[in-house]
Amino acid sequence: MAAAGVANDPAEIARQNARSYEWQNALQRNAVPGFVSERLRHTAVGRLPWISTASPADLLTLRTHGIRTLGMVAGNCWFHFGYSWTEGHRDGWRTAIARMQHEAGLMGADAVVEVRLNTRRLDDGGQRDSMDYSAVGVAVTVAGFEKVHAPVIATVSQLEFARLMEVGVLPVGLAVGACYEWMADPYGWADVQQGYFNQELEVLAGFQSRVRRSALSAMTDDAHRQQGSGVLGRVQFTEMFREQGGQDGPTQYLCRHIAFGTVVQHRRHDHVSAKPRAVLLTRMSKSKSLEASESVI
Amino acid sequence: MSVPTTAAEARLSHQAIERLRGLRSEGSHEGVFTSDFSVNEFLMVREAGFEPLGLVVGSCIYHVGVQYTSWNRNQEMTVLSQAMYHARELAMTRMAEEAGALHADGIVGVRLEVKRMEWDKDILEFMAIGTAIAHSAGHPMFKGRGGKPFTSDLSGQDLWLLLQSGYRPLEMVMGSCVYHMAHQGVMKSLGNIGRNTEIEVFTQALYDARELAMERMQREAHEAGAEGVVGVQLHEGSHNWQPHVIEFFAIGTAVTPVEDISVLPEKLVPQIVLPVND
Numbered sequence: 347m348a349a350a351g352v353a354n355d356p357a358e359i360a361r362q363n364a365r366s367y368e369w370q371n372a373l374q375r376n377a378v379p380g381f382v383s384e385r386l387r388h389t390a391v392g393r394l395p396w397i398s399t400a401s402p403a404d405l406l407t408l409r410t411h412g413i414r415t416l417g418m419v420a421g422n423c424w425f426h427f428g429y430s431w432t433e434g435h436r437d438g439w440r441t442a443i444a445r446m447q448h449e450a451g452l453m454g455a456d457a458v459v460e461v462r463l464n465t466r467r468l469d470d471g472g473q474r475d476s477m478d479y480s481a482v483g484v485a486v487t488v489a490g491f492e493k494v495h496a497p498v499i500a501t502v503s504q505l506e507f508a509r510l511m512e513v514g515v516l517p518v519g520l521a522v523g524a525c526y527e528w529m530a531d532p533y534g535w536a537d538v539q540q541g542y543f544n545q546e547l548e549v550l551a552g553f554q555s556r557v558r559r560s561a562l563s564a565m566t567d568d569a570h571r572q573q574g575s576g577v578l579g580r581v582q583f584t585e586m587f588r589e590q591g592g593q594d595g596p597t598q599y600l601c602r603h604i605a606f607g608t609v610v611q612h613r614r615h616d617h618v619s620a621k622p623r624a625v626l627l628t629r630m631s632k633s634k635s636l637e638a639s640e641s642v643i
Numbered sequence: 644m645s646v647p648t649t650a651a652e653a654r655l656s657h658q659a660i661e662r663l664r665g666l667r668s669e670g671s672h673e674g675v676f677t678s679d680f681s682v683n684e685f686l687m688v689r690e691a692g693f694e695p696l697g698l699v700v701g702s703c704i705y706h707v708g709v710q711y712t713s714w715n716r717n718q719e720m721t722v723l724s725q726a727m728y729h730a731r732e733l734a735m736t737r738m739a740e741e742a743g744a745l746h747a748d749g750i751v752g753v754r755l756e757v758k759r760m761e762w763d764k765d766i767l768e769f770m771a772i773g774t775a776i777a778h779s780a781g782h783p784m785f786k787g788r789g790g791k792p793f794t795s796d797l798s799g800q801d802l803w804l805l806l807q808s809g810y811r812p813l814e815m816v817m818g819s820c821v822y823h824m825a826h827q828g829v830m831k832s833l834g835n836i837g838r839n840t841e842i843e844v845f846t847q848a849l850y851d852a853r854e855l856a857m858e859r860m861q862r863e864a865h866e867a868g869a870e871g872v873v874g875v876q877l878h879e880g881s882h883n884w885q886p887h888v889i890e891f892f893a894i895g896t897a898v899t900p901v902e903d904i905s906v907l908p909e910k911l912v913p914q915i916v917l918p919v920n921d
Binding site: 358359362365366369370373374382385389392394395396397398399400401402403405406408409415418420421422423424425426427428429430433434437438441466468469476478480482 | 717718719721797801802804805807808809810824835836837838839840841842843845846847849850851853854857858860861862864865869870871872873874875876877879886887893895897
């Protein structure tokens, strides 16, 4: 391994401090340190091996669709939400994605495919009001691709990207919509009124659907911002909590919802048939033909 | 039938050699192979022109040393980075030695697992396991660096696809970085109250740690003379270390273009179809 050096030896500490200083300067300028941009440029021209999360099947698209792998790119942003979780989620993701896009730009990429999103949190109590947003993807060039500004961002795999392009659909970016709201319930209206009956908890249901709707409309707005005509492959999470009231205040409910999707551009009345055929998939790997299990009762 | 004794074999235990001999009774019908292949995987490995020889395994139980960190500083924990890398490398090397004794050309479907021992948090167990394979016609091209078997975490199907795309596997490459994220002082935390803002010191820690892990993996591939690294996985783990300590681990299969395309399986003309069951 490249990094040598005894723990806590002064030379090692100095090296790490210098590195840390470069990171600090670079991120403030919305850039990456010199050693990162150099590695990315060397990778893009083949002086260093490319690295990719793609599978071997995806590599075939070089021959069929002229999609050439440049290398992996990444970005992250640890964000503290002081007054707005909703805006924190939006800004955290946008910053992380913009940083990844910047790395891809340094490589001269047309697109970033296979983008994976990830959040991290600390479990040491004091930092529950902040989290890290990170994005990792693979920068590629596409033969005959007309790049507008920055590389396009796609969560789909290289093969799926090729498949979408074949039928005239272009993934352009990632839409995020988040919403977080508190609802105070001083008179207990959200609670069960008469415990013996089947009943809908209308107040809670209304609250939840309001939160979901505003998250989804934020996602739609984000897709608009990117001049998309649609959103694919949406993933979403909802969480609800109840905080019992007491001396300090009434019972409160918290609901948050977050939704992501791949933004695409297509022409609505211009459908190119992909001519689907029925096939037997031989690439359903790792679904074992033998399984054994043991249960203890 | 005796397998010639090599330097690598001398280091393997007597039982391991006996087991491996049973697995490869060169060319005779008495040889029995073992593998963890699924049916499709077995068919595709043979389609790619290879025969399975046997499951090979390497393990390592490692005591991770101590490293002190400054509470309020971002810092790579080099002792831990090196421990995590070295232990994995030992497990991989031992697995490769078993495959060498089988005269394998390579190992596919390698899984690399880390477990923490129950009784001591500083003791970690590393295991590498995969299926050794050999080219049916005995073509020498497929061996990895220095005539050793290639290693790859790709499945049998992926091996076939990789050859189709004009590459062959060289070796698994990896990079590890264990990093300590600075704790924020009280004043700094108070300063953030009521503000929506980035915590730059945390962003930097994760950015740097991920960059180091990827850069090391890439450098290893460069030294192996690879053209690229396919199927990269980026793992994150804390292995029950103290809070604020995280490992970034990058692993993938380094590949190189096939020199002699005449030995490749019949060239595939890929066709994109729409599966209707996903």
